[in-house]
Amino acid sequence: MQERLKELQEEAIQKVEQTDSLKELNDIRVAYLGKKGPITEVLRGMGKLSAEERPIMGALANEVREAISNKIEAKQNELEEAAVNEKLASETIDVTLPGRPVRVGNHHPLTRIIEEIEDLFIGMGYRVVEGPEVEQDYYNFEALNLPKGHPARDMQDSFYITEEILMRTHTSPVQARTMEKHDGKGPIKIICPGKVYRRDNDDATHSHQFMQIEGLVVGENIRMSDLKGTLEVFAKKMFGEDRDIRLRPSFFPFTEPSVEMDISCKICHGHGCSVCKQTGWIEILGAGMVHPNVLEMAGYDSKKYTGFAFGMGPERIAMLKYGIDDIRHFYTNDVRFLKQFSKHE
Ligand code: PHE
Numbered sequence: 001m002q003e004r005l006k007e008l009q010e011e012a013i014q015k016v017e018q019t020d021s022l023k024e025l026n027d028i029r030v031a032y033l034g035k036k037g038p039i040t041e042v043l044r045g046m047g048k049l050s051a052e053e054r055p056i057m058g059a060l061a062n063e064v065r066e067a068i069s070n071k072i073e074a075k076q077n078e079l080e081e082a083a084v085n086e087k088l089a090s091e092t093i094d095v096t097l098p099g100r101p102v103r104v105g106n107h108h109p110l111t112r113i114i115e116e117i118e119d120l121f122i123g124m125g126y127r128v129v130e131g132p133e134v135e136q137d138y139y140n141f142e143a144l145n146l147p148k149g150h151p152a153r154d155m156q157d158s159f160y161i162t163e164e165i166l167m168r169t170h171t172s173p174v175q176a177r178t179m180e181k182h183d184g185k186g187p188i189k190i191i192c193p194g195k196v197y198r199r200d201n202d203d204a205t206h207s208h209q210f211m212q213i214e215g216l217v218v219g220e221n222i223r224m225s226d227l228k229g230t231l232e233v234f235a236k237k238m239f240g241e242d243r244d245i246r247l248r249p250s251f252f253p254f255t256e257p258s259v260e261m262d263i264s265c266k267i268c269h270g271h272g273c274s275v276c277k278q279t280g281w282i283e284i285l286g287a288g289m290v291h292p293n294v295l296e297m298a299g300y301d302s303k304k305y306t307g308f309a310f311g312m313g314p315e316r317i318a319m320l321k322y323g324i325d326d327i328r329h330f331y332t333n334d335v336r337f338l339k340q341f342s343k344h345e
Helices: 002-018 022-033 038-048 053-090 109-122 151-155 172-181 224-239 292-297 314-322 335-341
Strands: 134-136 165-167 188-197 209-219 245-252 255-264 281-290 306-312
Touching (some): 002 022, 002 038, 038 053, 109 209, 172 306, 209 224, 209 314, 224 281, 224 314, 281 314, 306 314
Antiparallel strands (some): 134 165, 188 209, 245 255, 255 281
8 A cells, every 4th residue: 555655656746747738737636636536545445454554554645645736836836937937938029129100290380370370369368260161242242341343352253152152252251240249349359260262273372272360359449550569569479579560551441541561571681682572571461440331330330449450371471481482382281391390300
């Protein structure tokens, strides 16, 4: 019996040493130490032994069990550790490999200019208001002192959808709409960015669809000097403190008097060069005092209320600010163009 136990011990230990699978190890455990295993069987035969032999055999059987079980445990630890190491080795990351570049998008240059202009005017207490691009003839023209048949309608060749509905040709209808909503009361201080449409042939300086930003201030005692001061602050913030502005008389049916604003040329500072076509000045926007007819049509008492309005093209401003030579660049979405305005590259 003693020998049988020793034999079993050796046999089991050998098997444990030979295996390198956790599953097999478990099978060995069940086979040798389980209830139906040979050691249990040997112990079952203990009844036949004498009273002196029994404790010696019992002790030996326990020793054998323990030896096998310790061996299995050690092997199990060893195999588990090896498995973990193997997993770690197969999952190592080579941190020296060059990374894949992550492409980061950026705001469209026009969006940036518009947001910059918005921020500037919000800082001066203006609200941003939007209006529809598909507009009624009434707001696009009539309410702006351009009755049907008015010759100045030809200045803005329009896409008509029906006789009374068109794609707005400027952002000025948002003025008319906003004033109408205020029920003849002041004050109003708004800017209105948005898309406008004209039947122009696309070239370096024309696009059938472009952006405008409209400004409108209505209140008591709003004067031409307020307009001039506002535009001067805008021009200097946008283009640099060293730039001058000048207002030239102009004509818009919805403002009286009307002006066009120029800024001094960045290159020659007013002396004349090829960029400003030898004039020293570059035209930036149209503006004027809101025409009394426009105020009255929107329900304002033009004796009590006055106002000023201005309209500018963000494309033109972006072109001057960034030195862009063709308006079509804004709309063709060439990544080589767009990524020049990225903050990331
Ligand atoms: N709406 C005019 C245009 O598109 C610009 C403008 C706006 C002029 C407001 C004066 C006042 O040409």
